[in-house]
Amino acid sequence: MEDLLAKPRSGPDALQFAVPTSRWDDAATVGLSPESLLLYRSNLLGSDLTVTNFGGGNTSAKIDGVDPLTGETVKVLWVKGSGGDIGSMKLDGFATLYLDKFLAIEKLYRGIAFEDEMVNYLPHCTFNLNSRAASIDTPLHGLLHFAHIDHVHPDALIALAAAAGGEQATNEIWGGKVGWLPWKRPGFELGVWIRDYVAANPGLRGVMLAGHGIICWAEDSKACYENTVELIADAARYLNAKLAGKPAFGGQKVAPLEAEARAAAAARLMPRLRGLMQGERGKLGHFDDSAETLEFVGSNDFPRLAAIGTSCPDHFLRTKIAPLTLDPATLQDDAYLAEALESYRQGYAAYYGRCASESDPKMRDANPVVVLVPGVGRITFAADKTTARLAGEFYGNAINVMRGAEVIGGYAGLPEQEAFDIEYWALEEAKLQRMPKPKPMVGKIAIVTGGAGGIGAATAERMLADGACVVLLDRSQDVLDQRTSELVRRYGKDVVRSAVCDVTDEAQIAAAFAYAAKEFGGLDILVANAGIASSAPLEETTVELWRKNYDVLAEGYFLTSKAAFPLMKQQKAGSIVFIGSKNGIAAATNASAYASAKAASLHLARCLALEGAPDGIRVNTVNPDAVIRGSRIWDGEWRQERAGAHGIDAGSELEEHYRLRSMLKRDVLPQDVAEAVYFLASDASAKSTGNMINVDAGNAQAFTR
Incomplete structure (x- = not known):
């Protein structure tokens, strides 16, 4: 990657801040209650990422309510509760407090050294037994007298809040109509500061909070929303004028690779980093090569600014105070990566040692959350995929803040x-x-071949239900898209991916496994399930049919396992599960190509169990029989062929034939097979390798011993 290290150059003009506009729709608010109007405003603000980031910001309104105990009308403070997201929250996301009770707790305030204890009084102010916990920002809303208040953290405003010249810029933009307060940690004391400052400076539209964001207000909900949006737009236009015609961050030093090369670099790097990170559970990764990221990591000022770390509490609570930065010229050196990670952990431990007191919690995970690579982009790691993605988005916000603050x-x-x-x-x-407590498979990454079929989809769903991230591979684009959409609806877009892949094509397999590494960070589980089935007497079995069975059922399992091993070795563990067949053990009439190919895959699994064990890679097999319902294989010629081999009707008699043939007289469903796969893929079978589990409702011919 030496070609990345070009001579310093001016680079393109700096990216601009988005300028928000009002999206308030009067028609949508007709007939809304005051509470619903607050929700409408909150969702409108939170769904616009130029206004606030995910989970950031809070809104409030002081609304008349009927006291359920006295029947009297009282003033109720509605304020976004702890841990919610104003963009997606519902009415139950608001905490509700008797305003008079909340205001009365100030007489209990013993000063800044004891401000944390004020949080314990908030539940005593709860209105109407609302179980939603009030957030730490409640005093910012409750102590001010305004009817409607917004507190948001848009990039354009935090750029002012985090700049050495932020107070001067605030005065230039708003001419004294927006105040300025120095940094103070959120809490009761900050609420008192703001209240007293506003009382001493009447006529303000809002107050900038250094390092934090803005708080602003109005006497009705629409006016409050539009005040918030206008203030953000003012700041964005001001910063854009300062940035116009200038390269950001001191100009470009490292040019970005082409998009395909960036993705390939991330796919190679992420599993290696993930394998080097310490902890009980595996990390999940997220890769981003957005314009703002490439602008930042390729700049002359990148090393200086990255070392400063993030400023807004919303940012560094997600990202840690500073990222790990890597030299793109040394990425191929595993010793360099190991040393870089260990140095970061030691630096984090030293930071903890300098700052912690005896009463502080124990040191948390010292691994980096954000990893930045010039020319490539931004990688974030966390315990789950959603948290990793959000950490990346928050660091993207931090980059925007730095760009604005620097000018x-x-x-x-x-x-x-x-x-x-x-x-x-x-x-x-x-x-x-x-x-x-996290679900058992949170932190696990699985690939399921034949993922659009009955067994594949059921297996994917079983692992997703317990928290895994899953990549479905299949050669049928239409069915794959349908299965993927179904799983995304149930489990969310963060944890489901899919790719078209023919398991007989080594290049397609390599691309699919690289895609999984880039999307999630590595690989822990491979379910080799892609299959076909054929039935013909030996004399009617063509060489083409024979080879087709072996290409998919033997060579396909070999090729996907070969691609999985290097990734699993980097994670120092892994589980491979082959979907075999009863016919791999028990001979079948008129199915020599299919049954012998399945037998080959069973023995391949045993060989791989021997080879993988020193690296913690387990290889096991599940042998189903007659999984008819939900199966794409049984929807084709195989159904007619097997019915013919048994001399029965393919429509009305086949399923009954297989059920009655079994010892337990029960149907075998895709979900039954998925349960066995889940067991072998999970840590519940951590001491099992080279084994087979039959899921066939009982067939003496297929007993493994």
């Missing part, structure tokens, strides 16, 4: 101790402790 006096991060106190805040730790 108005220079970007300024938070002091290290302040950043630590946010990251290890007791209230944040309590939130982490309340999170539910």
